[in-house]
Amino acid sequence: MATQDIQSNERLVEKLAQKTAEVHVLKHIALNINSTLDLDQIYDLVLGTMDEFFGFRHSIILLLEDSDTLRVVASHGHENQPLGGTVPVGTGVIGTVAKRRRLMRVNNLRPQRAYFSTIRRRMEEAGRASELGKIVPVPGLPDAESQIAIPLMIKDRLIGVFSVESREQRTFSDDDEALATIVANLAASAIQNARLYRLVEERRSELAEAHDHLKQLNETLEDRVSARTRELEQTNRELRETQVQLVQSGKMASLGMLAAGIAHEINTPIGAIHSNADVERRAIGVIRDVLQDPAFPEKLRDQPRLKHTFKIFDDINRVTLEATERVIKVIQSLKSFARLDEPELELVNLHEGLDSTLTLINHLTKDRIEVVRNYGELPKVQCYASQINQVFVNLLTNAAQAIKETGTITITTHQDGACAVIEVADTGGGIKPEHLDRIFDPGFTTKGVSVGLGLGLSITYRIIENHRGSIDVRSELGKGTILTVRLPMAPPRSYLAEDQTVTVPLG
Amino acid sequence: MGAVELPDQIKPVMQNGIPAIVVTCSADGIPNTTIISQVYYVDKTHIALSFQFFNKTIRNVRENPQACVALNDLEGNAKWILDVQYDHSETEGPIFDEMDMQIEAIASATGMSGIFRLRAADIYRVRSFKKVSFSPASLQGVTHGDTGYTKQRASG
Numbered sequence: 268m269a270t271q272d273i274q275s276n277e278r279l280v281e282k283l284a285q286k287t288a289e290v291h292v293l294k295h296i297a298l299n300i301n302s303t304l305d306l307d308q309i310y311d312l313v314l315g316t317m318d319e320f321f322g323f324r325h326s327i328i329l330l331l332e333d334s335d336t337l338r339v340v341a342s343h344g345h346e347n348q349p350l351g352g353t354v355p356v357g358t359g360v361i362g363t364v365a366k367r368r369r370l371m372r373v374n375n376l377r378p379q380r381a382y383f384s385t386i387r388r389r390m391e392e393a394g395r396a397s398e399l400g401k402i403v404p405v406p407g408l409p410d411a412e413s414q415i416a417i418p419l420m421i422k423d424r425l426i427g428v429f430s431v432e433s434r435e436q437r438t439f440s441d442d443d444e445a446l447a448t449i450v451a452n453l454a455a456s457a458i459q460n461a462r463l464y465r466l467v468e469e470r471r472s473e474l475a476e477a478h479d480h481l482k483q484l485n486e487t488l489e490d491r492v493s494a495r496t497r498e499l500e501q502t503n504r505e506l507r508e509t510q511v512q513l514v515q516s517g518k519m520a521s522l523g524m525l526a527a528g529i530a531h532e533i534n535t536p537i538g539a540i541h542s543n544a545d546v547e548r549r550a551i552g553v554i555r556d557v558l559q560d561p562a563f564p565e566k567l568r569d570q571p572r573l574k575h576t577f578k579i580f581d582d583i584n585r586v587t588l589e590a591t592e593r594v595i596k597v598i599q600s601l602k603s604f605a606r607l608d609e610p611e612l613e614l615v616n617l618h619e620g621l622d623s624t625l626t627l628i629n630h631l632t633k634d635r636i637e638v639v640r641n642y643g644e645l646p647k648v649q650c651y652a653s654q655i656n657q658v659f660v661n662l663l664t665n666a667a668q669a670i671k672e673t674g675t676i677t678i679t680t681h682q683d684g685a686c687a688v689i690e691v692a693d694t695g696g697g698i699k700p701e702h703l704d705r706i707f708d709p710g711f712t713t714k715g716v717s718v719g720l721g722l723g724l725s726i727t728y729r730i731i732e733n734h735r736g737s738i739d740v741r742s743e744l745g746k747g748t749i750l751t752v753r754l755p756m757a758p759p760r761s762y763l764a765e766d767q768t769v770t771v772p773l774g
Numbered sequence: 775m776g777a778v779e780l781p782d783q784i785k786p787v788m789q790n791g792i793p794a795i796v797v798t799c800s801a802d803g804i805p806n807t808t809i810i811s812q813v814y815y816v817d818k819t820h821i822a823l824s825f826q827f828f829n830k831t832i833r834n835v836r837e838n839p840q841a842c843v844a845l846n847d848l849e850g851n852a853k854w855i856l857d858v859q860y861d862h863s864e865t866e867g868p869i870f871d872e873m874d875m876q877i878e879a880i881a882s883a884t885g886m887s888g889i890f891r892l893r894a895a896d897i898y899r900v901r902s903f904k905k906v907s908f909s910p911a912s913l914q915g916v917t918h919g920d921t922g923y924t925k926q927r928a929s930g
């Protein structure tokens with residue numbers, strides 16, 4: 268009895284020593300596994316320590332790659348490196364452990380496999396091969412006898428499998444299983460930590476990169492947006508101007524050509540008449556000289572009838588010359604109104620321009636419209652006279668046309684700082700509020716095609732814009748309209764010089 | 775009374791991978807011998823056999839619960855003869871899972887998932903056991919004739 272007690276005591280002491288050693292090793296693993304975030308170091312530590320202290324010679328760690336594949340990420344004690352090999356979830360010991368998330372200890376793998384293989388062969392021999400599936404090679408020892416496979420779990424989530432194998436039957440005891448389970452749990456959390464850390468690092472640098480990129484993008488975007496906006500605004504302006512010009516030139520081209528044709532047609536015969544009258548005048552001078560010859564009988568020379576005839580010739584010639592000169596001037600002004608000549612920038616007395624315009628449109632106002640000239644103090648203004656005259660023609664024509672029967676047109680001028688202000692007020696029908704926005708649009712007219720082209724105000728607008736001036740409209744339906752033009756006394760020369768393409772139609 | 779308890783030594787024999795022989799008997803006394811890949815240790819008084827196919831063994835024990843299991847211990851050149859009684863079938867729970875998992879693990883790797891599938895874990899109570907030693911030569915003599923032994927003991 269005593270010997271038995273001693274024996275069992277010895278066994279207990281031995282067991283205690285072994286357990287203490289195990290605890291030390293586990294502590295070693297636990298301490299070191301958390302001091303690194305390097306996955307390879309973690310694998311080495313786990314697999315190496317298991318071999319060194321517990322004699323687990325052959326071990327592998329597999330991680331879940333996707334929902335149905337495990338990949339070997341670390342192996343220890345295998346001659347034929349299983350590293351990188353894959354195991355389908357649900358296949359073999361490891362795959363089944365992964366599928367069921369349950370530890371599995373097998374003690375007699377070889378005979379079990381042999382038994383299954385025998386059945387397989389028999390079925391093949393019996394012609395039932397079609398019922399069989401593929402033989403799937405699994406990484407690890409090809410001739411393993413015992414195996415413990417432990418799912419690596421983080422909470423309820425499988426991340427991989429830890430597997431230990433041996434070529435001997437029943438290598439692994441309950442103690443081994445418990446030990447391997449502890450190590451597997453340690454490994455699982457260390458692996459997860461390392462992977463999370465790596466992920467966080469990756470994300471962090473990705474984020475930083477993305478952030479930088481975004482910042483850059485934002486900056487260039489802002490620049491580009493404002494540049495683009497400027498471009499668009501510019502394009503828009505250009506487009507509008509081009510549109511005005513297109514409509515104008517389209518409608519004006521024919522008028523201009525007509526004017527040019529008429530001018531040419533009249534110019535030639537008038538030129539002939541003018542020079543003939545001149546020739547006549549000189550011819551009569553010659554006759555007069557001849558008559559002064561002493562050889563010419565005095566009685567004939569002093570005949571009153573001859574003197575009277577000479578006087579008639581002189582008068583007719585003078586009138587003809589004056590008349591043709593006047594016609595030539597009219598044609599010249601016709602040409603300049605039709606932009607047949609290049610306009611000249613000059614100092615212009617606007618009141619004179621207004622007066623001559625009023626004379627030109629006299630036929631529209633005569634007998635029914637009273638024109639009030641409310642002229643203030645106004646120095647000469649630097650501008651293109653023919654264009655500004657065209658503005659006056661347009662405004663005064665509109666005013667006259669707005670007055671159906673009788674009424675008043677009041678022209679008020681004054682200087683306001685660096686600007687000359689010209690106001691044309693009429694007591695006509697006024698403009699409908701919904702039309703106010705559109706009266707400067709090219710082609711907008713309420714007058715019917717035969718009366719108006721709807722171009723007067725759009726051309727006016729362009730001319731005033733060209734002079735860096737402005738035009739405003741105020742109108743009350745049934746009461747009348749006031750158009751106010753402001754012109755700089757001396758607009759920037761460079762501006763005016765570069766843009767002189769305004770087409771000015773006949774009044 | 776003291777129920778019969780299996781010793782721990784029998785565990786390695788159960789797991790040595792050598793197919794075991796199971797002998798059953800129909801209700802009208804016709805015996806049947808079959809070979810089974812593994813006998814599972816449940817606890818000191820129970821073992822489990824896998825029910826994978828409908829075969830005579832399954833049919834027999836449901837008619838006549840008495841059965842005899844012979845385990846081969848190669849190292850000691852011994853046979854363990856277990857006199858057992860079919861108790862019940864389990865289709866879930868830890869024993870079923872354990873057995874099912876083992877079968878699935880091996881079957882899936884050998885392309886036989888479709889063939890080997892655990893239908894139930896048949897739980898047997900151990901009524902008695904006996905370790906019989908043989909000389910290697912006499913091992914050859916183990917024949918189906920042994921089944922008579924179970925038959926005799928079945929009523930005992």
Ligand SMILES: Nc1ncnc2c1ncn2[C@@H]1O[C@H](COP(=O)(O)OP(=O)(O)OP(=O)(O)O)[C@@H](O)[C@H]1O
Pocket residue numbers: 661665666669693695696697698706707711712713714718719720721722723724725748
């Ligand atoms: N003084 C005004 N009183 C009332 N309506 C006016 C006046 N001036 C312009 N309008 C309105 O604005 C429209 C556009 O004027 P705009 O001078 O551009 O063209 P129009 O006079 O119709 O034709 P065009 O001048 O080409 O002969 C006119 O049709 C008219 O409806």
Ligand SMILES: [Mg+2]
Pocket residue numbers: 661664665719722723724
């Ligand atoms: Mg008009």
